[in-house]
Amino acid sequence: MKLREIAHCRAGDKGNTSNISVIPYDENHYEYLKQNLTIETVKAAFKDIVQGDIVRYDLPNIHAFNFVLYDALGGGVTTTLSMDIHGKSLSSIMCNINLPDIRD
Amino acid sequence: MKKVRIGAGSGYAGDRIEPAIELLEKGNIDYLVFEALAERTIARENLDKLKDSSKGFNPLLEERMMRSLPIAKKKGIPIITNMGAANPESAGELICKIGEKLGLNNLKIAVIIGDDVMETINGYNTNLLETDEPLHTIEDKIESANAYLGADIIAKALTLGPDVVITGRVGDPSLFLAPMMHALNWSYDDYDKIGQGSVIGHLMECAGQITGGYFADPGYKDVPNLERLGFPICEVYEDGKAFITKVEASGGTVTTATCKEQMLYEIHDPSEYITPDCVVDFTNVTFKEVAKDKVEVIGGRAKPRTSTYKVSIGYRNGFIGEGQMSYGGPGAVSRAKLAGDIVKKRLSLRNVRTNHLQVDYIGIASLHQEASDWLENEPYEVRLRVAGITPQYDDAVKIGQEVETLLTNGPYGGAGDFKSVREIIAVLSILLPRDMVKTDIVIKELN
Known part of the structure; x- marks a missing residue:
């Protein structure tokens, strides 16, 4: 199962750091994601792109997660050679992550 | 209870113009904000200013003002904008000229200055935040240095009764927090209000990104009528309670999902988001859909502001x-x-x-x-x-x-x-x- 089936994501940039939110459509899937969408899982998906650390912030108040990806944007919007200077499309890599099927 | 309605007329320098006109005509708003200054825009505008000292502000300033100012003036809706970029004073003068061209009378433009700190940082001894290298290592290549100013100076300008407040670099949420402080009589040191107001400002600052823009994924997240996306309105009450909504029958959608995506946009630690006005804490914010395209926002908090301004070089x-x-x-x-x-x-x-x-x-x-x-x-x-x-x-x-x-x-x-x-x-x-x-x-x- 792709993450996309149960959650939506938005990427933003500040300097050379990217942040990607992960928001389950169904709030009941928050706990599932907390268990399964680990930093290791995300690191593996972004290993060719992110040079630095990845941190996950949990927001139980809105049933969502914020992943912060350091050294992720080829120097940042002003100096990167990437087509996607802001890393706006990085959210689609997150959506493409494979997760174990949910047993309801 | 006192309330104020603020519209977001643009979310970046080149944004669509029609949604702002729709807000002025049908949004029943008290203030209109144009946010138009990204991280690197001001450096580009500064190069324009070096070539021509009367330039250096947002290239769409004239078009936006030509179209929005007549309605805003007629309805008594003050415009607040950072379109002044690297040259807010010249931008203010241009707005006066536009007013003259439009046949408007009694136009008052408040220009906020002081964000340009090129001279101040000359020889200042500190390290760059991103690289930890001394500032002087790039000294001979610097083209611009602008401090992110806060809501306090904009709120002060609003007490003078201007038609337009135009700034250079300010914190994006501050553009929205200032009219809340002014209209709802919030003290700059009342951090419960300043925190909640900054959360609202953060939600609003990218305009269409909270009303269904940058969101659609066909079959998963369908958004109606993106070709005429409505831009957001925040309705904020004296006690801090607020709603995000948009003009009825405009395109787009406002849901808890669009609000959550925008709340986490470009933030790192959600308990410590530093703005010029405070250190925002998003970890107690909750959203509730109270009507179609109307979401209640409560729970924004903050710790006191830091002793420094962030300066973009x-x-x-x-x-x-x-x-x-x-x-x-x-x-x-x-x-x-x-x-x-x-x-x-x-x-x-x-x-x-x-x-x-x-x-x-x-x-x-x-x-x-x-x-x-x-x-x-x-x-x-x-x-x-x-x-x-x-x-x-x-x-x-x-x-x-x-x-x-x-x-x-x-x-x-x-x-x-x-x-x-x-x-x-x-x-x-x-x-x-x-x-x-x-x-x-x-x-x-x-x-």
């Missing part, structure tokens, strides 16, 4: 040269790859000095390079893109040249060539003690 840092060429039909990918190899070898033969060279194949792996999860079947067409950073302008030119000459020297069927060179204005940051930044309000009037 723009500096010249080389050039980016780029070239593109498309290949189609059978064998398109192998021809594009051959072409890419040829360009790399040519640049080496000509001793072109690059700090970094990137070869992308658009249609296969140009966004995510090695991380691309692409299917094995060959695409019908592919576009080669070669881009490189060079210290020298002439070397940057050669990159595009070597792609272009593939037309007659490379594999068969290359088409749609394109080349460009641009100067890199890189941005780094420092912190500057608040007492080193002197802000002021300059009034420009048309009688």
Whole structure:
């Protein structure tokens, strides 16, 4: 199962750091994601792109997660050679992550 | 209970203009904010100002004002905007001229100055936040230095009864927090209100990004009528309770999902988001849909503001040269790859000095390079893109040249060539003690 089936994501940039939110459509899937969408899982998906650390912030108040990806944007919007200077499309890599099927 | 309704008329420098007009006409708003200044925009505008001292503000200022000012003035809706960019005073003067052209009387423009700290940082001893290198290592290349000012000076300007408040660099949420402070009588030290107001400002600052823009994913997240996306309105009450909504029958959608995505947009630690006004804590915020396209927002909090302003420093840092060429039909990918190899070898033969060279194949792996999860079947067409950073302008030119000459020297069927060179204005940051930044309000009037 792709993450996309149960959650939506938005990427933003500040300097050379990217942040990607992960928001389950169904709030009941928050706990599932907390268990399964680990930093290791995300690191593996972004290993060719992110040079630095990845941190996950949990927001139980809105049933969502914020992943912060350091050294992720080829120097940042002003100096990167990437087509996607802001890393706006990085959210689609997150959506493409494979997760174990949910047993309801 | 007192309340105020504020519309977001733009979320970036080049944003659509019609949604702001719709807000003025049908939004029943008390204030209209145009946010139009990204991290690097001000450095670019500063280069314009160096070429022509009457320039350096947002290039769409005239068009936006021509269209919005007559309605705003007639309805008594003050406009607050950072479109002043690197030259808010000249921008203020231009707005007066536009008012004259439009036949408006009694126009009062409040210009916020003091964000430009080029002279202040000259010789100032500190380290750059991103690299931890001393500031003086880039000193001779600096083109701009602007402090992110807060809501306090904008709120003060609003007490003078202006038609327009125009600023250079300010915190984006501050543009929205200021009219809340002014209209709802919030003290700058009442951090429960300042925190909640900053959360609302953060939600509003990208305009259409909370009303369904940058959101749609067909079959998963469908958004109606994006071609006429409505921009957001926040309705904020004296006690801090607030609603995000939009003009009825406009395109887009406001739901808890759009609000959650925007709340986490461009933030890192959600319990410590530093703005010029406070340190925002998002970890207690909750959203509730109370009606169609109307979401209640409560729970924003904050810790006291820091003792410093963040300063964005723009500096010249080389050039980016780029070239593109498309290949189609059978064998398109192998021809594009051959072409890419040829360009790399040519640049080496000509001793072109690059700090970094990137070869992308658009249609296969140009966004995510090695991380691309692409299917094995060959695409019908592919576009080669070669881009490189060079210290020298002439070397940057050669990159595009070597792609272009593939037309007659490379594999068969290359088409749609394109080349460009641009100067890199890189941005780094420092912190500057608040007492080193002197802000002021300059009034420009048309009688």
